[in-house]
Amino acid sequence: MQRGALKWTFCNFQTFVWLLGGMFFFVGCQTPTNTPVDEVEVLEEIPDPPVMKYGFNLNDYEVVVKKIRRGDTFGSLLENHGIDYPEVYQVLTKIKNEVNVRKLQIGKPYTLLYSKDTIPTPKVFIYQPDISNYWVVQLRDSIYGQTISKPIKTIEQQASGTIYSSLYETMQAQNLNEALTYYLSDVYAWSIDFFRLQKGDRFKVIYTEKFVDDTISVGIDRIKAAYFENNGQPLYAFEFESPKLPGMVDYFDDSAKNLRRAFLQAPVKFSRISSRYNLKRRIAYYGNRIRPHKGTDFAASVGTPIMATANGTVVKSSYTRGNGNYVTIQHNNTYSTQYLHMKKRKVRVGDFVQQGDVIGWVGMTGNTSGPHVCYRFWKRGRQVDPFKQKLPEAEPISNDLKQEYFAFIEPIKEALDCISFDLEPITFQSNNDNAITQN
Numbered sequence: 001m002q003r004g005a006l007k008w009t010f011c012n013f014q015t016f017v018w019l020l021g022g023m024f025f026f027v028g029c030q031t032p033t034n035t036p037v038d039e040v041e042v043l044e045e046i047p048d049p050p051v052m053k054y055g056f057n058l059n060d061y062e063v064v065v066k067k068i069r070r071g072d073t074f075g076s077l078l079e080n081h082g083i084d085y086p087e088v089y090q091v092l093t094k095i096k097n098e099v100n101v102r103k104l105q106i107g108k109p110y111t112l113l114y115s116k117d118t119i120p121t122p123k124v125f126i127y128q129p130d131i132s133n134y135w136v137v138q139l140r141d142s143i144y145g146q147t148i149s150k151p152i153k154t155i156e157q158q159a160s161g162t163i164y165s166s167l168y169e170t171m172q173a174q175n176l177n178e179a180l181t182y183y184l185s186d187v188y189a190w191s192i193d194f195f196r197l198q199k200g201d202r203f204k205v206i207y208t209e210k211f212v213d214d215t216i217s218v219g220i221d222r223i224k225a226a227y228f229e230n231n232g233q234p235l236y237a238f239e240f241e242s243p244k245l246p247g248m249v250d251y252f253d254d255s256a257k258n259l260r261r262a263f264l265q266a267p268v269k270f271s272r273i274s275s276r277y278n279l280k281r282r283i284a285y286y287g288n289r290i291r292p293h294k295g296t297d298f299a300a301s302v303g304t305p306i307m308a309t310a311n312g313t314v315v316k317s318s319y320t321r322g323n324g325n326y327v328t329i330q331h332n333n334t335y336s337t338q339y340l341h342m343k344k345r346k347v348r349v350g351d352f353v354q355q356g357d358v359i360g361w362v363g364m365t366g367n368t369s370g371p372h373v374c375y376r377f378w379k380r381g382r383q384v385d386p387f388k389q390k391l392p393e394a395e396p397i398s399n400d401l402k403q404e405y406f407a408f409i410e411p412i413k414e415a416l417d418c419i420s421f422d423l424e425p426i427t428f429q430s431n432n433d434n435a436i437t438q439n
C-alpha cells in the first residue's frame, strides 16, 4: 500500500509517457507481496431469462435489426444476408399465400434472427410495419410464413393535474401519454389562451387510449370530456355528435355552447408569443419612441406549419420586402387575417381554405430578426387584437337538440366531477407575472 502511494506521488511529476513507463517498471519489478488476494467469487451459471418477441426467444439467436431502404425487396434482402436465389425462390413459393412480401415500406424495421452457430445463418425474417402488425418467415428447416395482426384495445382512461410549469410537463410528470397535451389543447384551442396558463390552473379529462398487448399505448383515441380551470374560470367540454351531421363531433360546454370559435387562437401550434398587439410599444432601437405593433408575433422554428385560423378565401399570396412571403385570407365581410414572413406559401389567390388548413411554413423572409409568424387580424377594416375579441361561436346546438344534449352529458359530467385532483392546488394568483409560456 505504502509503495503504491509512493509510486503515485512519483508518477504525478512525470509526463504521460513517463507515467506509463514508470508503471511498467514498477509492475515488472513487483515481487509477490503478502497483501491478501481478493477472493475469487464463483458465480453460479444462471441462464438469461427468455426474451420473447414475435414468438421466439431472442436469446437463442443473434438479432439483427435494420430498416427498409429504397430499392430493397424481400428477395434482395435475403440475398444480401447470404441466402442465394434458389433458396429465396423456395421460400417465396412456400409462403406466398401467407405473407405479402411485396408491401415493404421504406424506413420500416425488419429483423433477422441468426443461428448462434460457428457460421451464423439467417433463420427467421420478421417485418414489422407498425406496432400491431408484423409477419414472420422461417427461412430454414421447416419453411413457413405467418402474418400476425395484434388486436388493438381501446380503453377509457381518466387523468387530472395541476399545472406548475407547463401543461406538457404536468402530463409528463404523471406519466401520461404526451399526445394528451395536444388533444386537450385542441379541445380548448378556442377558449383558453394556452400561451397564458397560470400556475395552479388544473384539469380533469376522460379519454380513450388505444393499446396493443394491454400495455403498449399506440395513441390517444379521443377526448370524451374535460374540465379545465384557467385563471379561476372553470370550463367543461363534452364531445357531442350532432345527429344532423353524423361523424362530425364538436365540443360543447355545460350550457350547450360550442367551444369552437369561428377562429383559432393561434395560427401555429405550441409556439411562443414573442410580441403581442400593443399600440404603445416602445423600442429602444428607435430612441424609445412609440412604434405600435398591430400584429401578434408567434415565434416558432423555421418550417413549422402555419394554419388558416378560420374558413375563408385567399385574397393575397405574395411577397414584399417588409412582409416577406405573406398570405391574406378574407373570412367574411367582417374579418380578414394575414400571416407574414413565411418561408414558403402553400396557397394561391382564390383558394378556399378551411380552419386549420396549412397555408405556408414559418420562415424569416422580409423585415424580421428571427423565425416567427406575424399574425394580423382585421375587424371591419380596422386592425385589432384578436385576443381581445369576442369571437363568434361555431355551429351552436340547435334548440330542439338541447334536451338530448343535456341528457347525454349528465352522467359524463358526474363522472368528471368525481375525479379528484391528485396534486393539491396552490393558491391562485391573478397577476400575469405567473403566466406560463407554452413552448
Ligand SMILES: [Zn+2]
Pocket: 275, 293, 295, 296, 297, 373, 374, 375
Ligand atoms: Zn409582428
